[in-house]
Amino acid sequence: MLLTLFGFSNVSNAENNPKWKTKFTKEIEWMKVTDAGTFVVSTEDGLYGINPEDGTVIWKNEELKKLIVETYEPLAGTPFIIITPGAQPAKPKKGLAAFAINLSKGYVVIINSLDGVVACDTRTLGMNNLLAEYSLPELNAIIFSGIKGIKMMDKRSCTIFYDFNTNTMVWEKESSIDCFIEPKVIDQDNFIATGTTGYSIISTKTGEVKYKKEIKFKDVVLKPKMVFNKDKSVVYFVNKKFGNAYKVSDGTTLWKTPIEMDDPATHVFVDDRGIYIAVPKTINLYDYNTGEPKWGKDGIKLFDPMVDYVFTEKGLGIQMGDDGKYSVNLLNYDTGKPLVKKAVKLKAPAVDLRMVPKGLLYRSSLELNILDAETGEPSFAKSIKFKAPVVAIDKDDHTYLFSGPQYYDFNNQTCEYTTNTIANTFEGKETPNGIEVRDTGILLKSEQNLSMYDLNGKLIYHVFNKAPGISLAAKIALGAVSVAATAVMVASASASGFEKGANGNYATANSNNNSRMADGMGGVATAGFKAMGKRFKASKQADGFVTMLTQLDKGVGVVKVNKDSGKTENEVVFDEKEPVYELDELGSMLYFKSGKSELSGYIF
Numbered sequence: 001m002l003l004t005l006f007g008f009s010n011v012s013n014a015e016n017n018p019k020w021k022t023k024f025t026k027e028i029e030w031m032k033v034t035d036a037g038t039f040v041v042s043t044e045d046g047l048y049g050i051n052p053e054d055g056t057v058i059w060k061n062e063e064l065k066k067l068i069v070e071t072y073e074p075l076a077g078t079p080f081i082i083i084t085p086g087a088q089p090a091k092p093k094k095g096l097a098a099f100a101i102n103l104s105k106g107y108v109v110i111i112n113s114l115d116g117v118v119a120c121d122t123r124t125l126g127m128n129n130l131l132a133e134y135s136l137p138e139l140n141a142i143i144f145s146g147i148k149g150i151k152m153m154d155k156r157s158c159t160i161f162y163d164f165n166t167n168t169m170v171w172e173k174e175s176s177i178d179c180f181i182e183p184k185v186i187d188q189d190n191f192i193a194t195g196t197t198g199y200s201i202i203s204t205k206t207g208e209v210k211y212k213k214e215i216k217f218k219d220v221v222l223k224p225k226m227v228f229n230k231d232k233s234v235v236y237f238v239n240k241k242f243g244n245a246y247k248v249s250d251g252t253t254l255w256k257t258p259i260e261m262d263d264p265a266t267h268v269f270v271d272d273r274g275i276y277i278a279v280p281k282t283i284n285l286y287d288y289n290t291g292e293p294k295w296g297k298d299g300i301k302l303f304d305p306m307v308d309y310v311f312t313e314k315g316l317g318i319q320m321g322d323d324g325k326y327s328v329n330l331l332n333y334d335t336g337k338p339l340v341k342k343a344v345k346l347k348a349p350a351v352d353l354r355m356v357p358k359g360l361l362y363r364s365s366l367e368l369n370i371l372d373a374e375t376g377e378p379s380f381a382k383s384i385k386f387k388a389p390v391v392a393i394d395k396d397d398h399t400y401l402f403s404g405p406q407y408y409d410f411n412n413q414t415c416e417y418t419t420n421t422i423a424n425t426f427e428g429k430e431t432p433n434g435i436e437v438r439d440t441g442i443l444l445k446s447e448q449n450l451s452m453y454d455l456n457g458k459l460i461y462h463v464f465n466k467a468p469g470i471s472l473a474a475k476i477a478l479g480a481v482s483v484a485a486t487a488v489m490v491a492s493a494s495a496s497g498f499e500k501g502a503n504g505n506y507a508t509a510n511s512n513n514n515s516r517m518a519d520g521m522g523g524v525a526t527a528g529f530k531a532m533g534k535r536f537k538a539s540k541q542a543d544g545f546v547t548m549l550t551q552l553d554k555g556v557g558v559v560k561v562n563k564d565s566g567k568t569e570n571e572v573v574f575d576e577k578e579p580v581y582e583l584d585e586l587g588s589m590l591y592f593k594s595g596k597s598e599l600s601g602y603i604f
Contacts, residue, residue, distance in 0.1 A: 018592070018594070018600035018601055018602045019054075019055075019601050019602060019603050020054055020055035020600070020601050021055065021594065021598060021599070021600050021601075022050065022055040022056075022057075022598070022599045022600075022601075023595075023597060023598050023599075024041070024043050024045075024048070024597040024598070024599070025043075025045060025597065026043040026044040026045045026597060027043060027044065027596045027597050028041055028042070028043055028580075028593050028596070028597060028598075028599060029042045029043055029044065029066075029067065029068075029069070030042050030067075030068075030069040030072075031580075031582055031591060031593070031599070032069075032072055032074075032081075032582065033582050033583075033584040033587070033591070034074060034079065034081055034113040035074050035077065035078065035079065035113075036078075036079035036113050036114050037052060037584065037586070037587045038050065038051070038052070038058065038079075038113040038114055039051075039052055039582070039584070039589075039591055039601075040072070040081065040113060041599060042064075042065075042067045042069070042072075043065070043597070044065055044066050045062065045065050046060050046061055046062040046063075046064060046065045047060070047061045047064040047065070047067065047083070047111075048060050049113060049114075049115075049116050050599070050601075052584065052587050052589050052601065055599065055601050058114075058115065058116060059115060059116020059117075060116070061109075061111065061116060061118075064083055064085060064109065067083065067085060071083055071084045071085060075110065075135065075142070077137060078140070078164065079112055079113050079114050080110050080111065080112055080113065080119060080164065081110070081111050081113050082108060082109075082110050082133075083108070083109045083110075083111065084106065084107075084108050084109075084130075085106065085107065085109065086106020086107060106128070106129060106130065107121070107122045107123045107127065107128055107129070107130060108120070108121075108122045108130050108133065108144070109121050109122075110142075117167075119164060119167045120142075120162050120167070120169075122144055122146065122160075125144070125160055125169055125172070126148045126149075126158075127144060127146040127147070127148055127158060127160065128146075128147065128148070128149070129146050129147040130144055130145075130146040131145050131146045131147065131176075132144075132145045132146070132179060133145070134177075134179070134182055134183050136183065136185055136191065138185045139163075139185060139188065139191075139204060140163070140164045140165050141161060141162060141163050141164060141165075141170070141204070142161075142162050142164070143159065143160070143161055143162075143177060143183060144159070144160040144162065145157075145158075145159050145160075145176050145177050145179065146158065146160075148174075156174055157174070157175055157176040158172060158173065158174050158175070158176075159172070159173045159175060159176060159177045159207070160172045161204065161207055170204075170205065170207075171205075171206055171207035172207070173207045177193050177202075178193045178194055178195025178196075178199070178200060179193070179194075179195070180194050180195045180196050180220075180223060180224075181194040181223055181224065181226055183202075184226070185204075186201070186232055186248060187232070188204065189203060189204055189205060190202065190203060190204060190210070190248075191204055192235065192248070194224075194226065194237075196217060196220040197214060197215065197216075197217075198212060198213045198214040198215040199212070199213050199215065199235070199237075199246075200212040200213075201248065201251075211250065211251050212251075213246055213251035215237060215244070216242075217237075217239045217242060218239055218240045218241040218242045219239050219240035219241075219264065222239070222240060222264055224237045224238060224239035224242075225237070225238040225239075225265050225268035226238075227268055227269070227270055227275065228248075228270075229270065229288060230272075232248060233247065233248055233249065234246065234247060234248060234254065234288070235248055236268070236270075236275055238259070238265045238268045238277055239264070239265075240261065240263065240264040240265075241260050241261055241262070242258055242259065242260070242261075243258060243259030243260075243261065243265075243277060243286075243291070244258045244259070244291065245275075245288070245289075245291060254289060254290075254291070255290060255291030256290075256291070257291065258291070259277065259286065259291060259293075261277070261279050261282075262279065263279040263280050263281075264279065265277050265278065265279055266278050266279060266280060266305055266306060267283075267306055267309065269309070271311060273285060273294075273333060274286050274287050274288050274294060275288060276309075276316075278302075278305075278306045280302075280305040281301060281302050281304075281305065282298070282299040282300065282301060282302060283295075283299055283300050283302060283306060283318070283331070283336070284296070284299030284300065284336070285333075285336060294334075294336070295335060295336030295337075296336070299336070300331065300336040300337065300338075302318075302320055303320055303327060303343060304320040304321055304322035304325065304326075304327065305320060305321065305322055306318050306319070306320055307319050307320065307321045307326075307349065308349075308350065308353065309353075310353040310354060310355075312330070312354070312355030312360065313355055314330055314339065314355060314359070314360070314373045315330040315331050315332050315333055315339050315373070316330065316331040316333060317329075317330055317353045317354075317355065317360050318330075318331060319349065319350050319353060319362075320343070321349055325345070326345070326346040326347075326348065326349050326350065326364070327343040327344060327345045327346060328343060328344050328346065328350055328353065328360065328362045328371060329343040329344070329371070330359075330360050330371065330373050339373045339376075340371060340373065340376040341376055342376065344362070344369070344371050344378060346362070346364050346366075346367070347364070347366050347367070348364040348365045348366045348367075349364060350362045350363060350364050351363060351364060351365065352392070354412075356370060356412050356413070356415055357413060357414075357415060358370045358372060358379045358415045359371045359372040359373045359374075359379060360373065361412070363390075363392070365386060365389065365390060366385065366386055367383035367384060367385055367386060368383060368384040368386075368401070368408075368410070369383040369384070370415060379415060384408065384410075384417065384419075386401075386403040386406075387403065387404055387406075388403050388404030388431065389403070389404075389431050389432070389433075390402065390403040391403075391432045391433070391434065391435040391444065392435065393435045393436065393437055393442065394412075395437045395442075395455075397411060397412050397413045398410060398411055398412065398455075399412060400435075400437075400442055400455070402422070402432060402435070402442075402444060402453075404424055404431075405421050405422060405423075405424040406419060406420075406421065406422070407419065407420045407421070407422045407453070407457035409455065409456075409457075420456070420457040422453065422457045422458075422459065423459045423462075425449070425451050425459065425462040425464075426444075426446060426449045426451065426464075427448070427449060427464040428448050428449070428464065428466065428467060430446040430447065430448060430449050431446065432444040432445065432446055432449075432451075433445065433446050433447075434446070436563075438452070438563060438564055439564065440452060440460065440564045440565075441453050441454045441455065441460055442454075442455070443563055445546065447467065447548070448464060448465050448466065448467050448548055448550065449462070449463065449464050450462070450463040450464075450546060450561060450563070450566060451463075452563075452564075452566060460566075461565070461566035462566070463561055463566045463568075465548045465550035465551075465559055465561075466550055466551045467549070467550065467551070468549060468550060468551045468556040468577070469551070469577075542585040542586050542588070543563075544562065544563055544564065545560050545561060545562060545563060545569070545585070546560075546561050546563055547559065547560050547561070547583060547585065547604075548561065552571065552573055554573045555573050555574060555575065555577075556573070556574050556576070556577055556578075556579060557571055557572050557573035557574055558571065558572050558574075558581070558583065558590060558604070559571045560604055570603075570604055572590055572592070572602050572604060574592060575594070579592060579593070580592070580593040581593065583604065588603060588604055589601055589602065589603065589604055590602040590604035
C-alpha cells in the first residue's frame, strides 16, 4: 500500500513543511530526477514514477525491484530511462574502480519516464544478453548489439535497430555490428559502422549493408581517427602508419597513395584548406582530394607534441607540451612554417589561445601575454602575472580576470588593460572555481561562496554558507556533491557554449557533438519531447539561482540563493545530519528521503 498526504503547499519552507509526503510499503533504496521531470524511486517491491506536483504514483513496475543504483541510466536528452537489471557492481578495487559495472548487461528495459510504458525490453526482442548499445540522437534511435538464444547451441550474435519515434524495432540482423569506432549517422538513411578490417555503410531503414570497404589498418588496438568533410561525402581514416580518404557514396579510394606516419596521430582536424594530421613531433596539412602534403613531404617539425590548436586569421595557433614544458607558436597556412622563429615558452599550459589585433593571445594559470606575429616577440615586456588560481570570462570585447586580490579588465581590441585590488571575500578556505556574467555584474562562485562585482571590480555583495560536517564519502553516496539534476539537452547546450567560449570563438569536436545532440533530441515533436522542451525553457529561470548544502541554525539544510541579489529565497532544513535528497532545479522541487520508506517533496 502507498499513501500520499497533501495540504502542505501553502506553508513556507522556512517552517520546514513539505508540499506533499508519500509513504511506500518498502524502504527507498535510491531515487533520481529524470530528464523529463518525473521522479523515479526504487524500492524492494518495484520501480516507481512519482508525479512531482502532488507525490502520487504515476506508474509502478513491479518486475523491476531490488535494483542497485548502477542499473539506472538516463537516455541522453530524452524522457526515456535505461534499466539494466542484470548489471552488478564489479568487485571493489581502488577509487573510482569500485563503481565499475560488468560489461555483460544481461537484458535491458527502456521505460518512458512520463507514463511508465516499457518502450523496449530486449528480452521480447529475443536478446537475452546485451553486450552494447549505441545511441543515435540525430535519429532518435538506438542500436542494440548482443546474443540471442539461451542454450549454447542456439546462441547467435544479432544487431537490432530500435526507433523511439514509433517505439518499434525497425530491423534485426543476425550478426554483430562492427564497433571498433562507435557508429556515426551520415544522414537520415545511412550510418557508418567501422570495424578492425574496414567500414560499412548501413541503411537505417532496413539494416542492409550497402557496401563494405576493406581497409588494412596498421594498428588494430588503437582506434583510428575518423573525420568527414563538410557535407559528409568523404570520410577520412587516420591510423598508425596509415591515412586515406573514401567516398561515402560507394567507397572509392580517393588518395592513390596512403599517408605513412611513424607514430599514431594525436590530432586530426579539418577546415576548408584540408585535413591536418599531427603526430608527436610533426604536423602536416593534406589536400582533401589527393592526399598530397601541402607543407612538404616531411611536414613541419615540432619542438614537443601538439596539445591544442586554434584557427586564427594570421595562422594556425598551436600549443606544444611535454614533461611539464609548454610553448606556443603560429603556423603559416600556406607553408606551415612557424611565423615566429622562436616559440614562446610557458611555465604552465595555456588555457586560452585566441587571435587579437596585436597577435596570438595566450593565457595560462600563471601569466597572460600576446605573441606578436610580425616581430616574434611578446607584446608586453612583462607578462601579466597571476599568483593565485585565475578565473576569467568574456563580455563583448573585454575579458575579465580575477586572481586572488587582483582584478583585470582586458580589452581584446586595443590590447590594453586595467588592474585593481579587490576585496578577496571567499571564506572557508575556498577559492573561486566558477564565473559568469550577470546583468548586475560578474559573479564569482565556489561550493559555499558567492561574490558579485561590478565591471570596475567593486564588490556588490558577498554570500557565504558554511559547509556542513558531512564526510566526503557520505556526500558522494547521498548525492550532496552534485545536487542539480538538469536535462541533458540543457547540459549539452551549456557544454557546447562553454567549449566555444573557453577556446575563443572556435568550436571543438566535443562542442559540435553536443550541439548536434541538443538539436537532434530537441526537435522531436512528441508529447515526451514537448515536456523536455518545457523544461529546457525553464532552464533560463533556474539559471538565476544557486543552491548550497549548508549548516543552518536548526540543522543541516539546503538554501536557494538569488544570483543577482545574493538573497536567500528558500531553504529546507533536514532532520538528519547526512540527508538523502535530490534537487530538481528546473522543476523547482527538492525531494527528501524523510524516513526509510517516506518521501517528502518541497517546492524549492
